[in-house]
Amino acid sequence: MPILSFSSNDIDVITGKKTRTIRKAWKTPLKVGDRLYCYWNLVSKEKMKIFEAFVTKIEDIPFEDIKDNDELAVEEGFKDSKDMLREFKKMYGGRINPNENFQIIYFEKINIDDWKGDKIDEKAMITKRADILFDSGKFDKSTMCYDAALRIDPDDVYLLNKQGDNLSRLGKFIDAIECYDKALEIEPDNVYILNNKAIALLNSGNINEAYKVSTIAYNFRPSSPIILYWRGFILEMLGRYDDALKVYDKLIEIDSENPEVWNSRGNLLSDMGLLEQAIESFDKAVEVCLDDSEMDAGSINRMGNAYIDLGKYDDALDCFNKAISLEKHNIDFLLNKGVVLMELGKFEEAIDSFNKVLLRNPDNEDAFFLKEECLENL
Known part of the structure; x- marks a missing residue:
């Protein structure tokens, strides 16, 4: 049962905007068709399941081809390759052997009705993550989560109001007013x-x-x-x-x-x-x-x-x-x-x-x- 943990840098994964990740190859490397069990902050008190997915494509890549690859880093949501390298060192406990093999893993989320493991309330999970990001002042990330939750339930008054508040803090007052108007309808x-x-x-x-x-x-x-x-x-x-x-x-x-x-x-x-x-x-x-x-x-x-x-x-x-x-x-x-x-x-x-x-x-x-x-x- 392959398990992947995502962190605060992977907000695009929760919102569905991003459907790939780069990981060190396991002793038994992932292959197309494997089912993934994906969690948010697996080893912290904020741990929560976020989705199950199928691996749709695998690209094997040596670490030498990753460590200075700014283009790949930006595609992964990092500022540059140095930023990505810092995240990998945190993820893998320090120094990484230049000969290590990595995998670029492409995946497709599975409909929650078809999950094999414990099911979750996806809207509640995304909303909770959005609220945490909002309360910590990370408004650019929380707005993405509120958007994702609203795609699940576009008539949720709480979400519309919170998204309005979030957009206001980003200075996007016209967009905020549109959210409030939808809630007031x-x-x-x-x-x-x-x-x-x-x-x-x-x-x-x-x-x-x-x-x-x-x-x-x-x-x-x-x-x-x-x-x-x-x-x-x-x-x-x-x-x-x-x-x-x-x-x-x-x-x-x-x-x-x-x-x-x-x-x-x-x-x-x-x-x-x-x-x-x-x-x-x-x-x-x-x-x-x-x-x-x-x-x-x-x-x-x-x-x-x-x-x-x-x-x-x-x-x-x-x-x-x-x-x-x-x-x-x-x-x-x-x-x-x-x-x-x-x-x-x-x-x-x-x-x-x-x-x-x-x-x-x-x-x-x-x-x-x-x-x-x-x-x-x-």
């Missing part, structure tokens, strides 16, 4: 998919249409925190600040312990010129954070800018130091810190901050000229 009152579509429309630059779809979702569920959050943001993008503020205030009544809501409200109030209220909102965001990892460095920086506008430079400096502690190489934060240090007359410290900016971006004109101004005041 089946479940037109699914508020989460409506909200996802609104977000995709917003990201594609179609803000007015995003607002219309958000309104549909809102009418179905006016107290949903996620719908309210994005509705407030869309209204903000439309310049309807008063309406956006009402939405954020309503959301705070529902979910007052969410730092993201307080941050968004603070950003909005800052844009409205209501600086004292903005600072109160930012302060509340910091207060409700469970730990530093939840703190929004960008919003803390905005709070610092609000303090500058109010002439409260010591408070502004505290904010910029806190933002830098979270994102120590952020040029904007370092630049802002330098500016407030200048206002406080601490020119040597300001120069140090501007030097950190110039170290990361030597062409930053703001840092250059502000540093020159500090040097003149020493």
Whole structure:
């Protein structure tokens, strides 16, 4: 019973795009007609059966003809022959004898009803793999798996929504919207998919249409925190600040312990010129954070800018130091810190901050000229 194990590099095998593989020849080499039992990550906790197949063609090839063959490597899904060689060394425990014989194995998947071994739920298997890839941020690979699962069941609302989310993360917003539309044909009152579509429309630059779809979702569920959050943001993008503020205030009544809501409200109030209220909102965001990892460095920086506008430079400096502690190489934060240090007359410290900016971006004109101004005041 020949068994083959495939890894994360072999995603095309699961999706059916690739129907061949290269392996070291066994003591009893494979031959045409052999039945293959194929697994995903056979020796790991993620082990799962993926399919059975018949060998349809075999090409014997010495390792000498493989190791520098970039064309063959690319056909196998690798960047080049060196990348393929690294995979072979992992697969076979290190060094490979140049005289070793390999086989290029061509195969054809067997219909699951004709399997001899344990049968699987193929759609569930592919979906699980897609979800794992999605959660690990490998969106280019997960989209291939969602496509493969949708070929099995094109009307699965979960898959259509997940593929839409996946395509959105790849910046393919029009394709994502098509997925959401297909899902909404089946479940037109699914508020989460409506909200996802609104977000995709917003990201594609179609803000007015995003607002219309958000309104549909809102009418179905006016107290949903996620719908309210994005509705407030869309209204903000439309310049309807008063309406956006009402939405954020309503959301705070529902979910007052969410730092993201307080941050968004603070950003909005800052844009409205209501600086004292903005600072109160930012302060509340910091207060409700469970730990530093939840703190929004960008919003803390905005709070610092609000303090500058109010002439409260010591408070502004505290904010910029806190933002830098979270994102120590952020040029904007370092630049802002330098500016407030200048206002406080601490020119040597300001120069140090501007030097950190110039170290990361030597062409930053703001840092250059502000540093020159500090040097003149020493």
